Amino acid sequence: MASVTQPGTAPRGFRISKRVLPYVLSLPALLVCIGILIPFFSAVLYSFQRYRLSQPWARQFNWGENYLNFFTDPGFWNTLRVSLLYAGTTVILELLLGLGIALLLQRRSTVNNFISIMLLLPLMTAPALAALMWKLMTNPGFGILSYFASLIGLENFRWASSPDTALLTVVLVDIWVYTPFIMILLLAGLRSLPTQPFEAAALDGVPRTFVFFRITLPMLTPYILTATLFRLLDSIQQFDIIYAMTQGGPGDTLTVFQVEAYLNFFQSTNVGRSAALLIILWAITYTLSNVFIKNWLRLRERARGEA
Amino acid sequence: METMSPLERLLRGIALTLVVVFFMFPIVWIFLMSFQTNETILRIPPSVVFTPTLDNYAALITGKLQTAAGTLDIAFMRNLGNSVFLSVVSVAVALLLGVPAAYAFARHKFKGSEDIAFTLLSFRFAPPLLVLLPLTQYFQWLGLSNTYFGLIWVYQLICLPLILWIVRGYFEDISADVEYAYRIAGHSWFATFRKIALPLAGPGIAAAGLLAFIFAWNNFVFALVLASADKQPVTVGALAFVTASGIQYGQIAAAIVLSITPTLALALYAQRYLVEGLSLGAVKG
Numbered sequence: 382m383a384s385v386t387q388p389g390t391a392p393r394g395f396r397i398s399k400r401v402l403p404y405v406l407s408l409p410a411l412l413v414c415i416g417i418l419i420p421f422f423s424a425v426l427y428s429f430q431r432y433r434l435s436q437p438w439a440r441q442f443n444w445g446e447n448y449l450n451f452f453t454d455p456g457f458w459n460t461l462r463v464s465l466l467y468a469g470t471t472v473i474l475e476l477l478l479g480l481g482i483a484l485l486l487q488r489r490s491t492v493n494n495f496i497s498i499m500l501l502l503p504l505m506t507a508p509a510l511a512a513l514m515w516k517l518m519t520n521p522g523f524g525i526l527s528y529f530a531s532l533i534g535l536e537n538f539r540w541a542s543s544p545d546t547a548l549l550t551v552v553l554v555d556i557w558v559y560t561p562f563i564m565i566l567l568l569a570g571l572r573s574l575p576t577q578p579f580e581a582a583a584l585d586g587v588p589r590t591f592v593f594f595r596i597t598l599p600m601l602t603p604y605i606l607t608a609t610l611f612r613l614l615d616s617i618q619q620f621d622i623i624y625a626m627t628q629g630g631p632g633d634t635l636t637v638f639q640v641e642a643y644l645n646f647f648q649s650t651n652v653g654r655s656a657a658l659l660i661i662l663w664a665i666t667y668t669l670s671n672v673f674i675k676n677w678l679r680l681r682e683r684a685r686g687e688a
Numbered sequence: 689m690e691t692m693s694p695l696e697r698l699l700r701g702i703a704l705t706l707v708v709v710f711f712m713f714p715i716v717w718i719f720l721m722s723f724q725t726n727e728t729i730l731r732i733p734p735s736v737v738f739t740p741t742l743d744n745y746a747a748l749i750t751g752k753l754q755t756a757a758g759t760l761d762i763a764f765m766r767n768l769g770n771s772v773f774l775s776v777v778s779v780a781v782a783l784l785l786g787v788p789a790a791y792a793f794a795r796h797k798f799k800g801s802e803d804i805a806f807t808l809l810s811f812r813f814a815p816p817l818l819v820l821l822p823l824t825q826y827f828q829w830l831g832l833s834n835t836y837f838g839l840i841w842v843y844q845l846i847c848l849p850l851i852l853w854i855v856r857g858y859f860e861d862i863s864a865d866v867e868y869a870y871r872i873a874g875h876s877w878f879a880t881f882r883k884i885a886l887p888l889a890g891p892g893i894a895a896a897g898l899l900a901f902i903f904a905w906n907n908f909v910f911a912l913v914l915a916s917a918d919k920q921p922v923t924v925g926a927l928a929f930v931t932a933s934g935i936q937y938g939q940i941a942a943a944i945v946l947s948i949t950p951t952l953a954l955a956l957y958a959q960r961y962l963v964e965g966l967s968l969g970a971v972k973g
Binding site for chain 1 (some may be wrong): 700703704707708710711712713717718721729730731732733734778785786788789791792793795796798800801804806807808809810811813815816817818819820821823825826842844845848850857869871877902905906907908909912913917922923924926927930937940941944947948951952954955956962963966968
């Protein structure tokens with residue numbers, strides 16, 4: 382492929398036609414990704430089959446039985462409930478926290494810039510490793526957070542090992558890793574807002590709550606939407622933090638979509654159910670990402686325009 | 689900006705301190721833990737007073753772990769090597785494939801270009817297991833299971849969309865007029881790309897490469913599904929290490945510190961470009 386794009390090796394006078402050139406340039410990238418599309422179609426196929434790795438001889442099409450079974454399957458409803466609860470809780474809390482921190486750091490100063498750079502560190506920590514860090518800190522024997530919990534009267538607070546607090550623990554890790562993401566996006570948004578409306582409002586002595594709700598927030602909305610949808614898309618698919626922390630346990634407390642699909646595939650070897658779960662998750666993310674991409678494109682055009 | 693009352697300054701100060709403590713504490717605590725023996729780690733109440741020791745790092749580097757059950761061989765340095773190799777090669781391949789494609793998308797509005805660009809972007813948002821689980825079977829047929837080649841191929845799912853979309857933005861920011869002038873002077877298309885477009889977009893390409901490196905390094909699920917112990921990067925290796933070493937908490941902490949240091953250092957180095965990269969160019973930093 383590369384040799385075609387090397388005019389040096391081509392005979393004199395040879396010119397790749399203007400129409401073909403873009404295709405030639407993007408073809409290699411595309412070919413690499415097409416290899417990835419094939420397994421996607423296999424997954425669709427599997428989801429319509431009775432397919433267990435332990436009983437390969439019994440593999441046959443069952444035409445949507447995997448999906449129909451979900452209606453009467455409490456395990457599926459648990460997966461849906463936990464996934465939505467996890468995504469909803471993390472995104473709302475991270476949005477509130479991220480917006481708050483961005484507002485605190487809005488004014489450019491050495492200290493504020495330093496803090497905003499420091500806050501990048503959790504975001505750049507691998508989520509799976511972040512979960513391990515919090516696992517060490519919440520160890521019932523010596524974990525510093527277990528010790529803090531006992532100081533405020535919560536003796537034997539078992540964090541991720543208790544069904545009552547497992548969700549809270551993984552949500553906390555998610556907040557630790559991803560709040561900085563929302564923060565830096567909103568901070569960049571805040572700092573790019575035009576200053577005139579704010580100056581005018583200050584001159585007229587408009588109350589600050591009014592300025593925030595009537596000027597700052599509406600102008601920031603496209604950034605908030607982009608950040609929220611970005612996070613929602615990732616959060617509903619969360620795997621790393623939950624798997625590294627509890628493998629979906631205790632019991633089925635944290636079996637969100639991808640964790641449940643992973644366990645179905647490798648532990649109960651039920652490929653059909655696993656694939657059907659992932660297709661449903663894909664349908665959710667596909668819908669969300671269409672809304673997201675529209676909004677994101679608008680913002681991107683605006684960013685390009687300002688550059 | 690209006691001036692702040694002393695009370696407001698105080699409240700802001702307290703709020704910011706809490707924020708910094710919450711986000712920095714885990715890193716600091718694990719860092720401190722990595723220089724301690726189990727003896728000081730297991731103290732109740734916990735204390736920050738201890739004699740630092742490098743034993744944990746020494747055990748990881750030599751690969752010999754002393755446990756109650758005897759000496760245990762640990763291949764953590766191998767995991768670290770795998771992480772470096774997989775991330776570096778994946779990013780190199782993604783740059784080689786992605787930069788020309790990004791240039792094509794930025795300069796030529798050809799038929800289907802937006803569709804192709806969006807198809808590539810949609811990989812960023814699809815559930816990874818949807819592709820990975822069937823891929824385990826394809827890789828078995830193709831003989832690619834547990835090979836670096838197969839892993840690097842799959843890592844393109846993370847690196848390529850990132851590079852394509854960020855670098856495309858940088859190419860779009862360069863005025864095409866400079867390139868036309870160079871072309872009119874009789875230079876070939878390839879010479880224009882190499883001598884004009886590439887150097888001008890250089891900083892953007894470097895930033896996209898660094899970000900892609902960080903994302904490849906931090907990936908967990910690809911190698912969890914497709915690689916066995918000898919090919920696993922640190923993210924998967926550390927989890928296996930926790931199971932294997934059981935209660936060697938100092939070594940676990942040291943392993944985590946070694947695993948997160950490269951990405952944290954790169955992030956600080958490239959922080960100027962992070963906002964743009966993380967939002968795929970939607971928000972200018």
